[in-house]
Each structure stands twice: as C-alpha cells, then as structure tokens.
Amino acid sequence: MSLRMPLHVHAHVSVYMPLRPTTTLRLPRQFSTKARIGVQHSIAPAIPSRRRSLTSKTSRPHPPPPFSTVSTCPSPTCGCADTPAMPDGLEIDRENPLNGVMAGYAEHVVVCTGKDDWMSKIEDENSGDNLAADLKELFGRGGKYTDPFHHISVINSSFPSSVPPRKEIQSTSVYLLPSFKYVPFLPRVSFDSVKALAKGFLLPEKLHPAHAGLSPVHRDRLTRKEAFQGLLPGVQDVKDILVLICGHGGRDMRCGAMGPVLRDEFEDKLERQGFNVASEAVQIGSLDGNLEIEGSSNDKVARVGLISHIGGHKFAGNVIIYIPPGHTTAGGEKHPLAGYGIWYGRVEPKHVEGIVGETVMGGRVVQDKFRGGIDAHRRILRLAFSTTTRTTSPSARCLRQYSTASQSQSHSRPVKKSRKIPIFITTAILGGTIYYFSSPSKPTLLNSETFIPYTITSREAISPTSFIFTISPHTPNPSLPYLTPSTSSWRYPLWSVEFKQPQVQIARHYTPLPPQSSEDPADGSLRFYVRAIGGGEMSTYLSRLGVGHDVWLRGPHVGFDVTARLGAMDNVVFLAGGTGVVPAMQVAKAVLEKNPDAQVNLLWAVRKREELQRVSSSPVRRPSWWQFWVTNSSEPVELHSQLQDPSPIAKQLRDMKTTYGQRLRIQVAIDEEQTQFREADLQNAVSGAQDRRLLANRSLTGSGCRLHDSALLESTSEFETPAGSDDCKCGHGAGKNLFMVSGPDGFIAHYAGPKRWLGGQQVQGPVGGVAAQLQRRYPKLADDWLVLKL
Incomplete structure (x- = not known):
C-alpha cells in the first residue's frame, strides 16, 4: 500500500517501511456509522496506522528528516534543450501528486543490453531468450523465489555489457541497486549463472517475520547463500553515480520522446560539474577481485542510461539517481544521499541543471519532482507533511471531503448560493463562446504530427x-x-x-x-x-x-530514397522475411515503373505455405501444391504468374509478376518445408545482376556522398527526407545497386548485421552477417552495392 499525504504548507521528510497489505484505522465512537465509513475510505490509503487527535490543534512534529529538501528546481543558468512535444493525445499528467507514486522493491536488477529501446514486455525480447525473462521466471508472479516482502524489480538498460575474457561466449552484465554491485559476466550458455545470481545476491539475507510459519526447507530455499557469490567472477562495488532515465518508447511514446533528450542533458550538465561521463562498457581488467571498475577510483564518474518501464509513464520524464555509498562531497565529507536511490517525475530538460546541482552535488531532494526513494537499508522513502500552519485535523478534513462527494448526506449551508449560480452560468457561457471562436479544429487529414x-x-x-x-x-x-x-x-x-x-x-x-x-x-x-x-x-x-x-x-514517414540511391544502376536484390515483403513490393513497383531497364530480384522467406497458397486439408489435393513450382527439392522455389489458389498477398505478387514479366523475379523459401536462403542463393542473385551489366569501369566509392557513401550510411536512419538535386556528390548519373533486407530483427541481423542505436534513434550500423561474408569474399561488391536495412 502506498501513502499519499494531503499537501500542507510546511514539509518534512519521514521514512516509512513498506506497509502491510492492509491497514485498519480505529475511529472514536462519537462518529456515526456513516461518518466512520466515510473517514475510513478517505484515510485508509493515505495515513499510517496511528491515532490522530480530532481536536483543532497542531499535530506533533515529525521525526528529523533523513535528508534536506528544496521546494523546487532553481531556474537554469545555462542553455538547455527544448522539451520535446508529446504525441497527440498523450499529454503529461501535471495535476496528480507525485509523492509516493512508486512501487516498493528490495533490489533493482538493471540488465545491460546496449539497446535504447525494447519490446513492450522486455521478457519477450529475442523471442524470450534474455536475462530479464530468466529472472522473471524465478522472481515474477508464481516464480520459485517470489516473496511479497522482498520484491525484485528487473529492468533493461542501455548500458553495454562488459566484454568477457572469452569473447566468443555471449554474456550479460547487471547492476544491483541499492546493493551497488556490478556483476560483469553472466554467460548465456546455461541457467546456472542466473541461479547463482539469484541465490547469491538477490534473495534476502533474513526473511520477513510473516514467513515464520514456513517449513525449514522452504525458509532455507528463500534465503540468500553467500557461497553462490563465488560462482560469478569479477563482481565489483559500484562507485559511479548512476542516472537512469525511462526511455521505453516500445511501451509508451512519452518516455520514448523524453528519454533521449534528458540523457543528453544530464550528460552535458554532469560534465559541466566536473564529472567524467562514461559511455563505454565497464572494463574489468582482472577476475581476482582486487581491481575496481575502471574509472571508479577517486575520479568523479557518472553513467547515464535509458531504462525500461518503471511505472508512471504519464509523469514522464522519469529519472532515478543512485548515489553510491562511498560518494563524498566536494569538501571530502560523506554525501548526504550516499547509498540512496532518488526517484523523480515530470523532469524536463530545464530541470536537469537544478537536479544535478541540488541532488547530485548538494545532497538535497527536490520536493515537487520527488516520487519516492530507497535508502541503503531498503527502506522506501516518502515525503510526509506536517500541519504546523493549519489547525484542522486530517480526520475532519477527510470527513468533509467525503461529505462533499456524497451530496445527499451534506448539510452545509448554501451561503450566497443565489450569487454563485448566475456567475458560474455566465462564466461558462462566455468561456464556451470564446472557445468556439478561438479553438482550432482538429486536423482531419493524415499528417506526421497528430493521429x-x-x-x-x-x-x-x-x-x-x-x-x-x-x-x-x-x-x-x-x-x-x-x-x-x-x-x-x-x-x-x-x-x-x-x-x-x-x-x-x-x-x-x-x-x-x-x-x-x-x-x-x-x-x-x-x-x-x-x-x-x-x-x-x-x-x-x-x-x-x-x-x-x-x-x-x-x-507519412518517408523511408530511404531508393531511386536516388540507385541512380543510373539497374539492380535491386531484396531479401524479405514475413511481412517484410510489403516494403519490397513498394520498392519493386517504384523502381520498375521509373526505370524500364531495372530488374528486381525478390527473395521472400515465410514460415508456412499458407502465406502463399490457400491450403486444403484434403490429402488428395496435396500434389497440386507443387504443380506450378519448379522443383521438389529443398531449394527455394520460384513464384510464377500461373500460381493457383494464391493467398491475398501472393495474388498481388502474382499480378505484379504478370505486369513486369522477367524484370521481376520472385523466389520463396518456406521454413516448415526446410527451405531457406543460403549464402549461395544471395551470391547467385547478386552475381546475376553483375553479369547483366559490367561495372568494372564504373566503380563508385561514393566518398563523402550522403546517398552513396557506405561509411556515412552506418550512422543513417532509414527515415529520411527525399533526396534533393545537390545531395549526390558523385556526379550526374552516379548510383549503386541495392541489396535490401527487411523483416524481424533476428532476420536482418543474420543476413546483414544488426542495426544500432545512436543519439536516440535506430541507425543502419555496419554491414554484418551473410552480406559481410560476401563482401569479404568479393571485395568489389562493397563498391558496387549498398546494403540497406529496413
């Protein structure tokens, strides 16, 4: 249960342990039954289980606060980025209180993925083969180690994982907070390392008293075992400031828009304060436990990363600042917030300088941005407000609020009611008239700004x-x-x-x-x-x-200008997986209609034959499946214009084949029939285009050209403005053949290498996979062909 105290004038900070699942408040007998019910409903979610005086007097002062606060962020003294516009219909919630709006937890497991965004459910990444999925299997709902009094929160981050000693072994790194531990190597070759992480670092050292009734075996299973810590090499204490910013655009576009901007802003403002802002993977030079994380000695080091969903997207931007236990101030004293994690909401670029100055440098919490926090003892922090300037007791206040909501039970006097109603009606009519004449109508035409x-x-x-x-x-x-x-x-x-x-x-x-x-x-x-x-x-x-x-x-969002990049060249090889065939159809139609000499070779990989043909359950019709296909072998097959019983998508492909004839070749590989496109198939597609038009004397490096320089292409997004007449620096008639890949992420990575995240957007990244193998084997392909990933 979270606590939300009514706002008063003077604020003090108190520390609350996570509450029991239910809290009961006892009220004096002088309240009627209806009033008692009303107060219970109003107070139970908001006030700790302790008695309050019902007389009009000042409440007892709260315990001394564990940290200092400032009411709001100071105004910025230097330039800052503009607050990004939020998507249409997804405004930031600026009305509801922030204080206490965070889920309690005992440990944050921050998984280093090296990516800036993820699927809505992070456990679904890479078809479920990821560390977050493994940990949620153990600590999620119904998991083996699930403990309602010791919640483990698993989030993904953009921090890259450390490179293991054996580079051929895939490994993942994690931060454990507020334990402030860094586990650099969790090999993805077995589940043993995940169990070692769980048993050695994540389970509680001591169980909650509520577990006293469990059997000894069950209690032992839910308790930490330090012996397992030695199974994970290279574990280090974290001594860097960590700034975690929700940038999970795959779950909510508000955080997706705000996260990258805030990351840049925090990096800039931390550097201005003398921090070394590290972006590279943590380097672990030795596994003997004697070396610290590189950059974590006496230097002021900070790391700023994007993280996945932590709740409260409507309060974007959401920021968590973890300050390590050994951190000191500029004067050499222990930092007031050392060992703490401070949660902020509604953070905009203009607030970053103030947060860095007040919280990171000064150890003070900004009240109007504070969502909550956690200390080194895993106690959840909330702001509690005193009533030193108001004499009405909270119980009486809540009772009045309940009575107002239940108008049938209200007996307040209608003071000056005859005046208020005409004024209200006049104001409403006038306001409606002004809105009618001044409010712009919502757009009805498709546009790139509103839905x-x-x-x-x-x-x-x-x-x-x-x-x-x-x-x-x-x-x-x-x-x-x-x-x-x-x-x-x-x-x-x-x-x-x-x-x-x-x-x-x-x-x-x-x-x-x-x-x-x-x-x-x-x-x-x-x-x-x-x-x-x-x-x-x-x-x-x-x-x-x-x-x-x-x-x-x-x-519309415009993709690659393929006709400008193709230029005077004629050949497009398009490898499509599943629904990735749609952009291939767009490209084929655009290229073939513009250039009568162009040829497109479309290689389409599907899971099942029903994507191509309407499949009957009757076994007598099975031979007809092969009637218009070239081969019965495990090789990819050719789609002809005579294809029978085509699916709706195959029918449109068949019609395109009829329209463009030999200039459009369509080959299909069907996974359930054990056919796939191998390196030899891609080589044949590319070499066939090469043989058709000799390019030996027309080699084009494209150096410095936005359209044709392969090196520049690595940092280019697939979304771009249409090319202008002066965008090509290669001269009139220049161009390159196009090798294009579209489909699921794993499909693209296998054939052309994965895309990368750069500056908050997904870019092409270097050519890898099968395409890179072909380029190494036939170096001229790198000069004559551009590889484009969609």
Missing part, C-alpha cells in the same frame, strides 16, 4: 496469425500528403505510417501495400499486411479488431 482516425472497411485472413485489412479515412480528401497531385500516384518509393495502440500508449510503423490496378489511391484507402506476434502489443491489438472498428494513424 487521425480511420475505419477498418475489410479484412482478409491469410493464416491463423496473419491477415490483410483495408482502412479508409473518416474524412475523405484527395489532397493526401503521400500522393503526387497531378497523377494521384504515390509520391515516395518507400514510406510508412504509425498506428497507435491506445491501451498501452505505444505506436508502431506499418508499411502500406502498394495500390492494386483496380484501386484509386485518391480515395485515401490503405491496405496493410499484418502478422500477430506472440507478445507483440500492437500486432495483437490489431488482430482483435474487426470491420467497423477505428484505428489511429500518423504519417
């Missing part, structure tokens, strides 16, 4: 988990931002829109299917190919919606 309602008008099932649905705008408008006005054709070769999931306040990009020959793009309808993924918040949400339901869109 616009569309209605689902049709839905076609492809498989039990995938479907195509069509949506239409509430307000049709032929002047759509993604259309060329003169022809009503698509303006961009590659673009997407965002869908909003209103229940968990997240948004995801989806790429619309190119219009079919029978469709008129000017009517504003859009079609999407979606596959519901287990644990995927957005795809699962969309899969539940039927015809007639509304969805909310924002866009």
Whole structure:
C-alpha cells in the first residue's frame, strides 16, 4: 500500500517501511456509522496506522528528516534543450501528486543490453531468450523465489555489457541497486549463472517475520547463500553515480520522446560539474577481485542510461539517481544521499541543471519532482507533511471531503448560493463562446504530427496469425500528403505510417501495400499486411479488431530514397522475411515503373505455405501444391504468374509478376518445408545482376556522398527526407545497386548485421552477417552495392 499525504504548507521528510497489505484505522465512537465509513475510505490509503487527535490543534512534529529538501528546481543558468512535444493525445499528467507514486522493491536488477529501446514486455525480447525473462521466471508472479516482502524489480538498460575474457561466449552484465554491485559476466550458455545470481545476491539475507510459519526447507530455499557469490567472477562495488532515465518508447511514446533528450542533458550538465561521463562498457581488467571498475577510483564518474518501464509513464520524464555509498562531497565529507536511490517525475530538460546541482552535488531532494526513494537499508522513502500552519485535523478534513462527494448526506449551508449560480452560468457561457471562436479544429487529414482516425472497411485472413485489412479515412480528401497531385500516384518509393495502440500508449510503423490496378489511391484507402506476434502489443491489438472498428494513424514517414540511391544502376536484390515483403513490393513497383531497364530480384522467406497458397486439408489435393513450382527439392522455389489458389498477398505478387514479366523475379523459401536462403542463393542473385551489366569501369566509392557513401550510411536512419538535386556528390548519373533486407530483427541481423542505436534513434550500423561474408569474399561488391536495412 502506498501513502499519499494531503499537501500542507510546511514539509518534512519521514521514512516509512513498506506497509502491510492492509491497514485498519480505529475511529472514536462519537462518529456515526456513516461518518466512520466515510473517514475510513478517505484515510485508509493515505495515513499510517496511528491515532490522530480530532481536536483543532497542531499535530506533533515529525521525526528529523533523513535528508534536506528544496521546494523546487532553481531556474537554469545555462542553455538547455527544448522539451520535446508529446504525441497527440498523450499529454503529461501535471495535476496528480507525485509523492509516493512508486512501487516498493528490495533490489533493482538493471540488465545491460546496449539497446535504447525494447519490446513492450522486455521478457519477450529475442523471442524470450534474455536475462530479464530468466529472472522473471524465478522472481515474477508464481516464480520459485517470489516473496511479497522482498520484491525484485528487473529492468533493461542501455548500458553495454562488459566484454568477457572469452569473447566468443555471449554474456550479460547487471547492476544491483541499492546493493551497488556490478556483476560483469553472466554467460548465456546455461541457467546456472542466473541461479547463482539469484541465490547469491538477490534473495534476502533474513526473511520477513510473516514467513515464520514456513517449513525449514522452504525458509532455507528463500534465503540468500553467500557461497553462490563465488560462482560469478569479477563482481565489483559500484562507485559511479548512476542516472537512469525511462526511455521505453516500445511501451509508451512519452518516455520514448523524453528519454533521449534528458540523457543528453544530464550528460552535458554532469560534465559541466566536473564529472567524467562514461559511455563505454565497464572494463574489468582482472577476475581476482582486487581491481575496481575502471574509472571508479577517486575520479568523479557518472553513467547515464535509458531504462525500461518503471511505472508512471504519464509523469514522464522519469529519472532515478543512485548515489553510491562511498560518494563524498566536494569538501571530502560523506554525501548526504550516499547509498540512496532518488526517484523523480515530470523532469524536463530545464530541470536537469537544478537536479544535478541540488541532488547530485548538494545532497538535497527536490520536493515537487520527488516520487519516492530507497535508502541503503531498503527502506522506501516518502515525503510526509506536517500541519504546523493549519489547525484542522486530517480526520475532519477527510470527513468533509467525503461529505462533499456524497451530496445527499451534506448539510452545509448554501451561503450566497443565489450569487454563485448566475456567475458560474455566465462564466461558462462566455468561456464556451470564446472557445468556439478561438479553438482550432482538429486536423482531419493524415499528417506526421497528430493521429487521425480511420475505419477498418475489410479484412482478409491469410493464416491463423496473419491477415490483410483495408482502412479508409473518416474524412475523405484527395489532397493526401503521400500522393503526387497531378497523377494521384504515390509520391515516395518507400514510406510508412504509425498506428497507435491506445491501451498501452505505444505506436508502431506499418508499411502500406502498394495500390492494386483496380484501386484509386485518391480515395485515401490503405491496405496493410499484418502478422500477430506472440507478445507483440500492437500486432495483437490489431488482430482483435474487426470491420467497423477505428484505428489511429500518423504519417507519412518517408523511408530511404531508393531511386536516388540507385541512380543510373539497374539492380535491386531484396531479401524479405514475413511481412517484410510489403516494403519490397513498394520498392519493386517504384523502381520498375521509373526505370524500364531495372530488374528486381525478390527473395521472400515465410514460415508456412499458407502465406502463399490457400491450403486444403484434403490429402488428395496435396500434389497440386507443387504443380506450378519448379522443383521438389529443398531449394527455394520460384513464384510464377500461373500460381493457383494464391493467398491475398501472393495474388498481388502474382499480378505484379504478370505486369513486369522477367524484370521481376520472385523466389520463396518456406521454413516448415526446410527451405531457406543460403549464402549461395544471395551470391547467385547478386552475381546475376553483375553479369547483366559490367561495372568494372564504373566503380563508385561514393566518398563523402550522403546517398552513396557506405561509411556515412552506418550512422543513417532509414527515415529520411527525399533526396534533393545537390545531395549526390558523385556526379550526374552516379548510383549503386541495392541489396535490401527487411523483416524481424533476428532476420536482418543474420543476413546483414544488426542495426544500432545512436543519439536516440535506430541507425543502419555496419554491414554484418551473410552480406559481410560476401563482401569479404568479393571485395568489389562493397563498391558496387549498398546494403540497406529496413
């Protein structure tokens, strides 16, 4: 149970232990039954279980506060970033109190992932193969070590993990707070290291008295065993200031927008105060336990990272500052908040300088941003307010609030009621008139700033988990931002829109299917190919919606200008996994319609044949599956224009094949039939394009060119403005062939290397995977081809 005290004039700080699950308040008998019930409902969530005097007198003073406070952040004295705009309909809650709005916990396990954002449920990352999932299996609901009096909170962070001594072994690092321990190496080769972490560091040293009735065996299982600590090498004490900022855009766009901006701001303001702000992975030079974390000696070191959901997204930005136990002030004295974790909410860039100055440097808590905290003894901190300037007892105040809410039981005198009502009516009418004439109407046309309602008008099932649905705008408008006005054709070769999931306040990009020959793009309808993924918040949400339901869109968001990058070259090889075939279809249509000499080789990997053909359960029809396919072997097969019983998505591919003929080649690999695209298949696709047009005398390095420099491309996002006439520095007619990959993260990483996070956005990163192997084997490919990851 959390405590929320009414705000008074003079504030003092008290420390509260986590409360029992229920708290009962006894009231004097002079209250009626109704009044007693009213007071219980009003007070029980807000006041500790102790008696208060009902007479009008000053309450007893609180114990001396464990730390100093300031009422608010001082105004910034230097430049700071602007507060980012929040997504439409996702405003920051600036009304409800912050104090006490945090979940109690005994330990934060901060997992170092090296990523800036994650799926809505972090345990679903990498198909469930991750440390957060392992720990939640042990400490989550129904877990083996679950203890309601010793809650373990597991969060992901953007901090990179330390490199293990054997680099070929995948390992994960964690911070344990407020234990202020750093565990550098948790090998992902067995569950033993996870159990050692749990038994050696996370279980309580002493059980809560409520567990006294458990059997000795059960009590022993829930108690820490120091012997397990020796199984994890290199564990170190943390001596760096840690600033954790919620940036979990995969769960709520408010934190996704605010987190990266606050990270930059904290790094800047900490450096101004003389801190060495470390961003690299923690270096562990020895495993004998004698060396400390690099940079953690007498130097002032701070680390600022983004973290996953901690609750209270509506109070973004959310910040936790952990100050290590041995930290000292500039004068060499022990820091007043040493060993503490301080939670703040509603933090904006303009507040960062003040928080660094007051909390990190001065050891003072900023009251109006304070959500709560934890000390070195794992006691949860709240602000408790005295009533030294008001004489009304809390009980009487709560009683009046209850009576006001229950108007039928109120007997207050209607003082000057005849005046108040006309004034109120006049004010309401005047205010409504002003609003009518001054308030701008909400936009009804698709745009990149606000979410616009569309209605689902049709839905076609492809498989039990995938479907195509069509949506239409509430307000049709032929002047759509993604259309060329003169022809009503698509303006961009590659673009997407965002869908909003209103229940968990997240948004995801989806790429619309190119219009079919029978469709008129000017009517504003859009079609999407979606596959519901287990644990995927957005795809699962969309899969539940039927015809007639509304969805909310924002866009268009323009992707790579593929035609500008292709330039005078003719060849595109596009490797697509699952629904990643949709951007491939966009690119194929744009390239083939613009350049009559262009050729596109589309390699599509699917899980099951039903993504291609409507599969009958009747065994007599099984041979017809192979009637129009080239081979019965385990090699990928070619999609011909005569494909029978195509699924809705395959039908559109078949129609495109009919339209473009030999210029569009489509190969399909079906996972359940043990076919996949191997390095040889990619080599054949690329070398076939090379043979078609000899490029030996047209090698283009693209050095310094935004469109064609592979090195610059590594730090480029897939979302960009359309290329201008002066963007290419390579000269007229220059270009490069394109090798493009689209699909799930693991699919992209396998064939082209993973994307990276840089400056709060996802960028291309270096070429890796199968594509890098081909480049090493055939160096000329790196000069003639650009690798683009979607």
